[in-house]
Amino acid sequence: MKKIIAVLIFAFGFYGGAQTKSELQKHYEAFYNEMKLQGDVNGVINALTHLNVMSPSVERRDTLAYVYANDNQHMQALNTIGIEKNDSDSDLALQVKAISLKALNQPKRALEQFELLFKRSPDAYLAYELADLKIQTGDAPGASANIEYGISNATNDMSYAFYERQQPYEVSLKAAFLHLKGLIAYNTDKSNIDAALALINEALTIDPNFNLASLSKQALESRKEQTETPKEVVPEVKKDKSKAKKQ
Template sequence: MKYFHSFDAIKIITMKKILYLAVFGFCLGANAQSNDALTKHYEAYYKQMKAQGDVQGLINAITHLNVLKPSEARKDTLAYIYLKEGKFNQALNTIGAEQKSTDSEMALEVKAVALKSLGNMEGSIPFFKAIYDKNKNAQVAYELAELNLNLNKLTEAKKYIDLGLTNVKDNQGKSFYETQQPYKVSLKSAFYYLDALVQFNQNKEANKPAALLLLDKALAIEPQFNMALIAKNALSPQTQSTETKE
């Protein structure tokens, strides 16, 4: 009799396990179906927000999709949207500020521009370098030259000016924002202007004539280049002699 009682007990335990596994399997299946339905919903929602040009809607849709089905490409896209909206901290919080060998070009751009915009020039340089190494773009070379000049790394600045001038195309431009109305000049002209600043800072007395010649080259391309005009007036011997007399 004891044997049959033990056998019944084993059957009850076995049935409970089967019932538990069945319920667990059902819950997993239901959860998977629920996730799939939600994913389809937010994919459709994303398309609709994109069609309407609703940026916050796009952010919401991608955030939900990343929770449901995490994706590095989707994270990069979300970070890029934050970047374009001027939300630099949110962009970096989305993908991180560390450099990874798996960084996509979009991730590199987000990290480079966001760090620069937040005032971390030193931190942004490795990302701009990684971008430049991939495509040798003259506009990226300008960013690197300007960053290094601002950090007083004149040799590095000069290196990227020379590289930029080698690869610059006639249709490439550079925007400036120091005036009430932003304006754009030829990138080649901007490189000559930057080169003048580097030359001058390398030796302020000995290199002044060379710096003025470079500013003249910049102005020969863009006669209304405001920053080059300001720099030329500041370095011009005539301006300085007038200031001395006053």
């Protein structure tokens, strides 16, 4: 009899625990949906974290990492999803890793993730990211190949955002590629500044408000002026030996 009672208590306890977990999960699912409606990022993160603890899944983990990354919490995003190169990662996971590693100034690791994304679904935007990172890591030939792909595949309605000023701004993606091409031209042959300037001027013709290209143009023109201006010849001052003797 005691054994039967013990089994019944255990059964009811297990049922109650399962019911509580089920109710909690429904609660956090409803909470998650409500936080999304309200645009409350911290609430969404809280709900997803609880849901992922109660019922772990790759989809929930990837979504949580994406929410972190989208809120510029890149370290938290990578702590959630990892930094390893993994061919089996979802597109969302690769995107999170690539963006967060780039934001944390890890160009080589970010490049690996962008390469996987480009391999799966090549487009002009990914080509720009690849070219930019390859310039940073010293791979000029690889960057040039991505730039040529980008110029060929970028349409006139495509734009790219820049953040070097306090107020972010967008420019034509083609202009952005031409700017990179100009930088590579200069880095490849510093004696031919005109070739680099021609490409940057072409970028500014497409988009005159391209601030970063304007800064590059000013820097190149200043460098050109320095190389073309002959050094001032300082006349040699001859000492008056006769006066020196009298003294």
